Amino acid sequence: MTQYWLMKSEPEEYGWHDLVRDGEGTWDGVRNAQASNNLKAMRTGDLALFYHSRTGLEAVGIMRISQTAFPDPKDESGRWVAVKVTPVEPLKKPVSLKAMKLRPGLGDMAMLRQSRLSVAALSADEWAEILAMAGNAPGQRA
Known part of the structure; x- marks a missing residue:
């Protein structure tokens, strides 16, 4: 069963266009225990925003x-992990943090409750809600 995630990156460091250009990217540099545990829970084929x-x-x-x-190839301690990701498609329109905060259906979203969490799980309903907000087909599962 597909799991859904939200993964943050500073666009000046590595943005969406960089991932599209590269075709596959390494999601590394995560140094938060909960975010790292989320990386460890990911399976090939899972989808992420x-x-x-x-x-x-x-x-x-x-x-x-x-x-x-x-x-994580950037971690000399051996404690941290990385995953590889490939682009699927851009959102038809970006979905802002402000818009997410205004949606009652997203009130329990981990990223909204823990704003510093860089890798967070999304429920199937949260995934569908954000895709609908983006103008993608409601319920689209990519």
């Missing part, structure tokens, strides 16, 4: 987990 943090503050695209957790 690419969220631009700091600048933009909006979900901009859909990506697929293409490789499950492996040791």
Whole structure:
């Protein structure tokens, strides 16, 4: 069964267009225990929203987990993990953090309750709601 995620990246460091250009990216540098546990829980084929943090503050695209957790190549301690992701499609229109906060159906979303969490799980209903807000077909599962 597909799981859904929201993954944050600063667009100045690595944005949606970088992932599209590269065709596959390594999601590394996560140094929060809960976010790292979320990376470890991902399975190949899971879907994630690419969220631009700091600048933009909006979900901009859909990506697929293409490789499950492996040791983060940037971590000399061996404690942290990374995953690989591939772009699926851009959202038809970005969905801002402000818009998400205004939707009652998203009130329990982990990212809204823990704003510093860089990798968060989404329920199937939260996923469908955000895709509908983006103008994608309601209930679309990419």
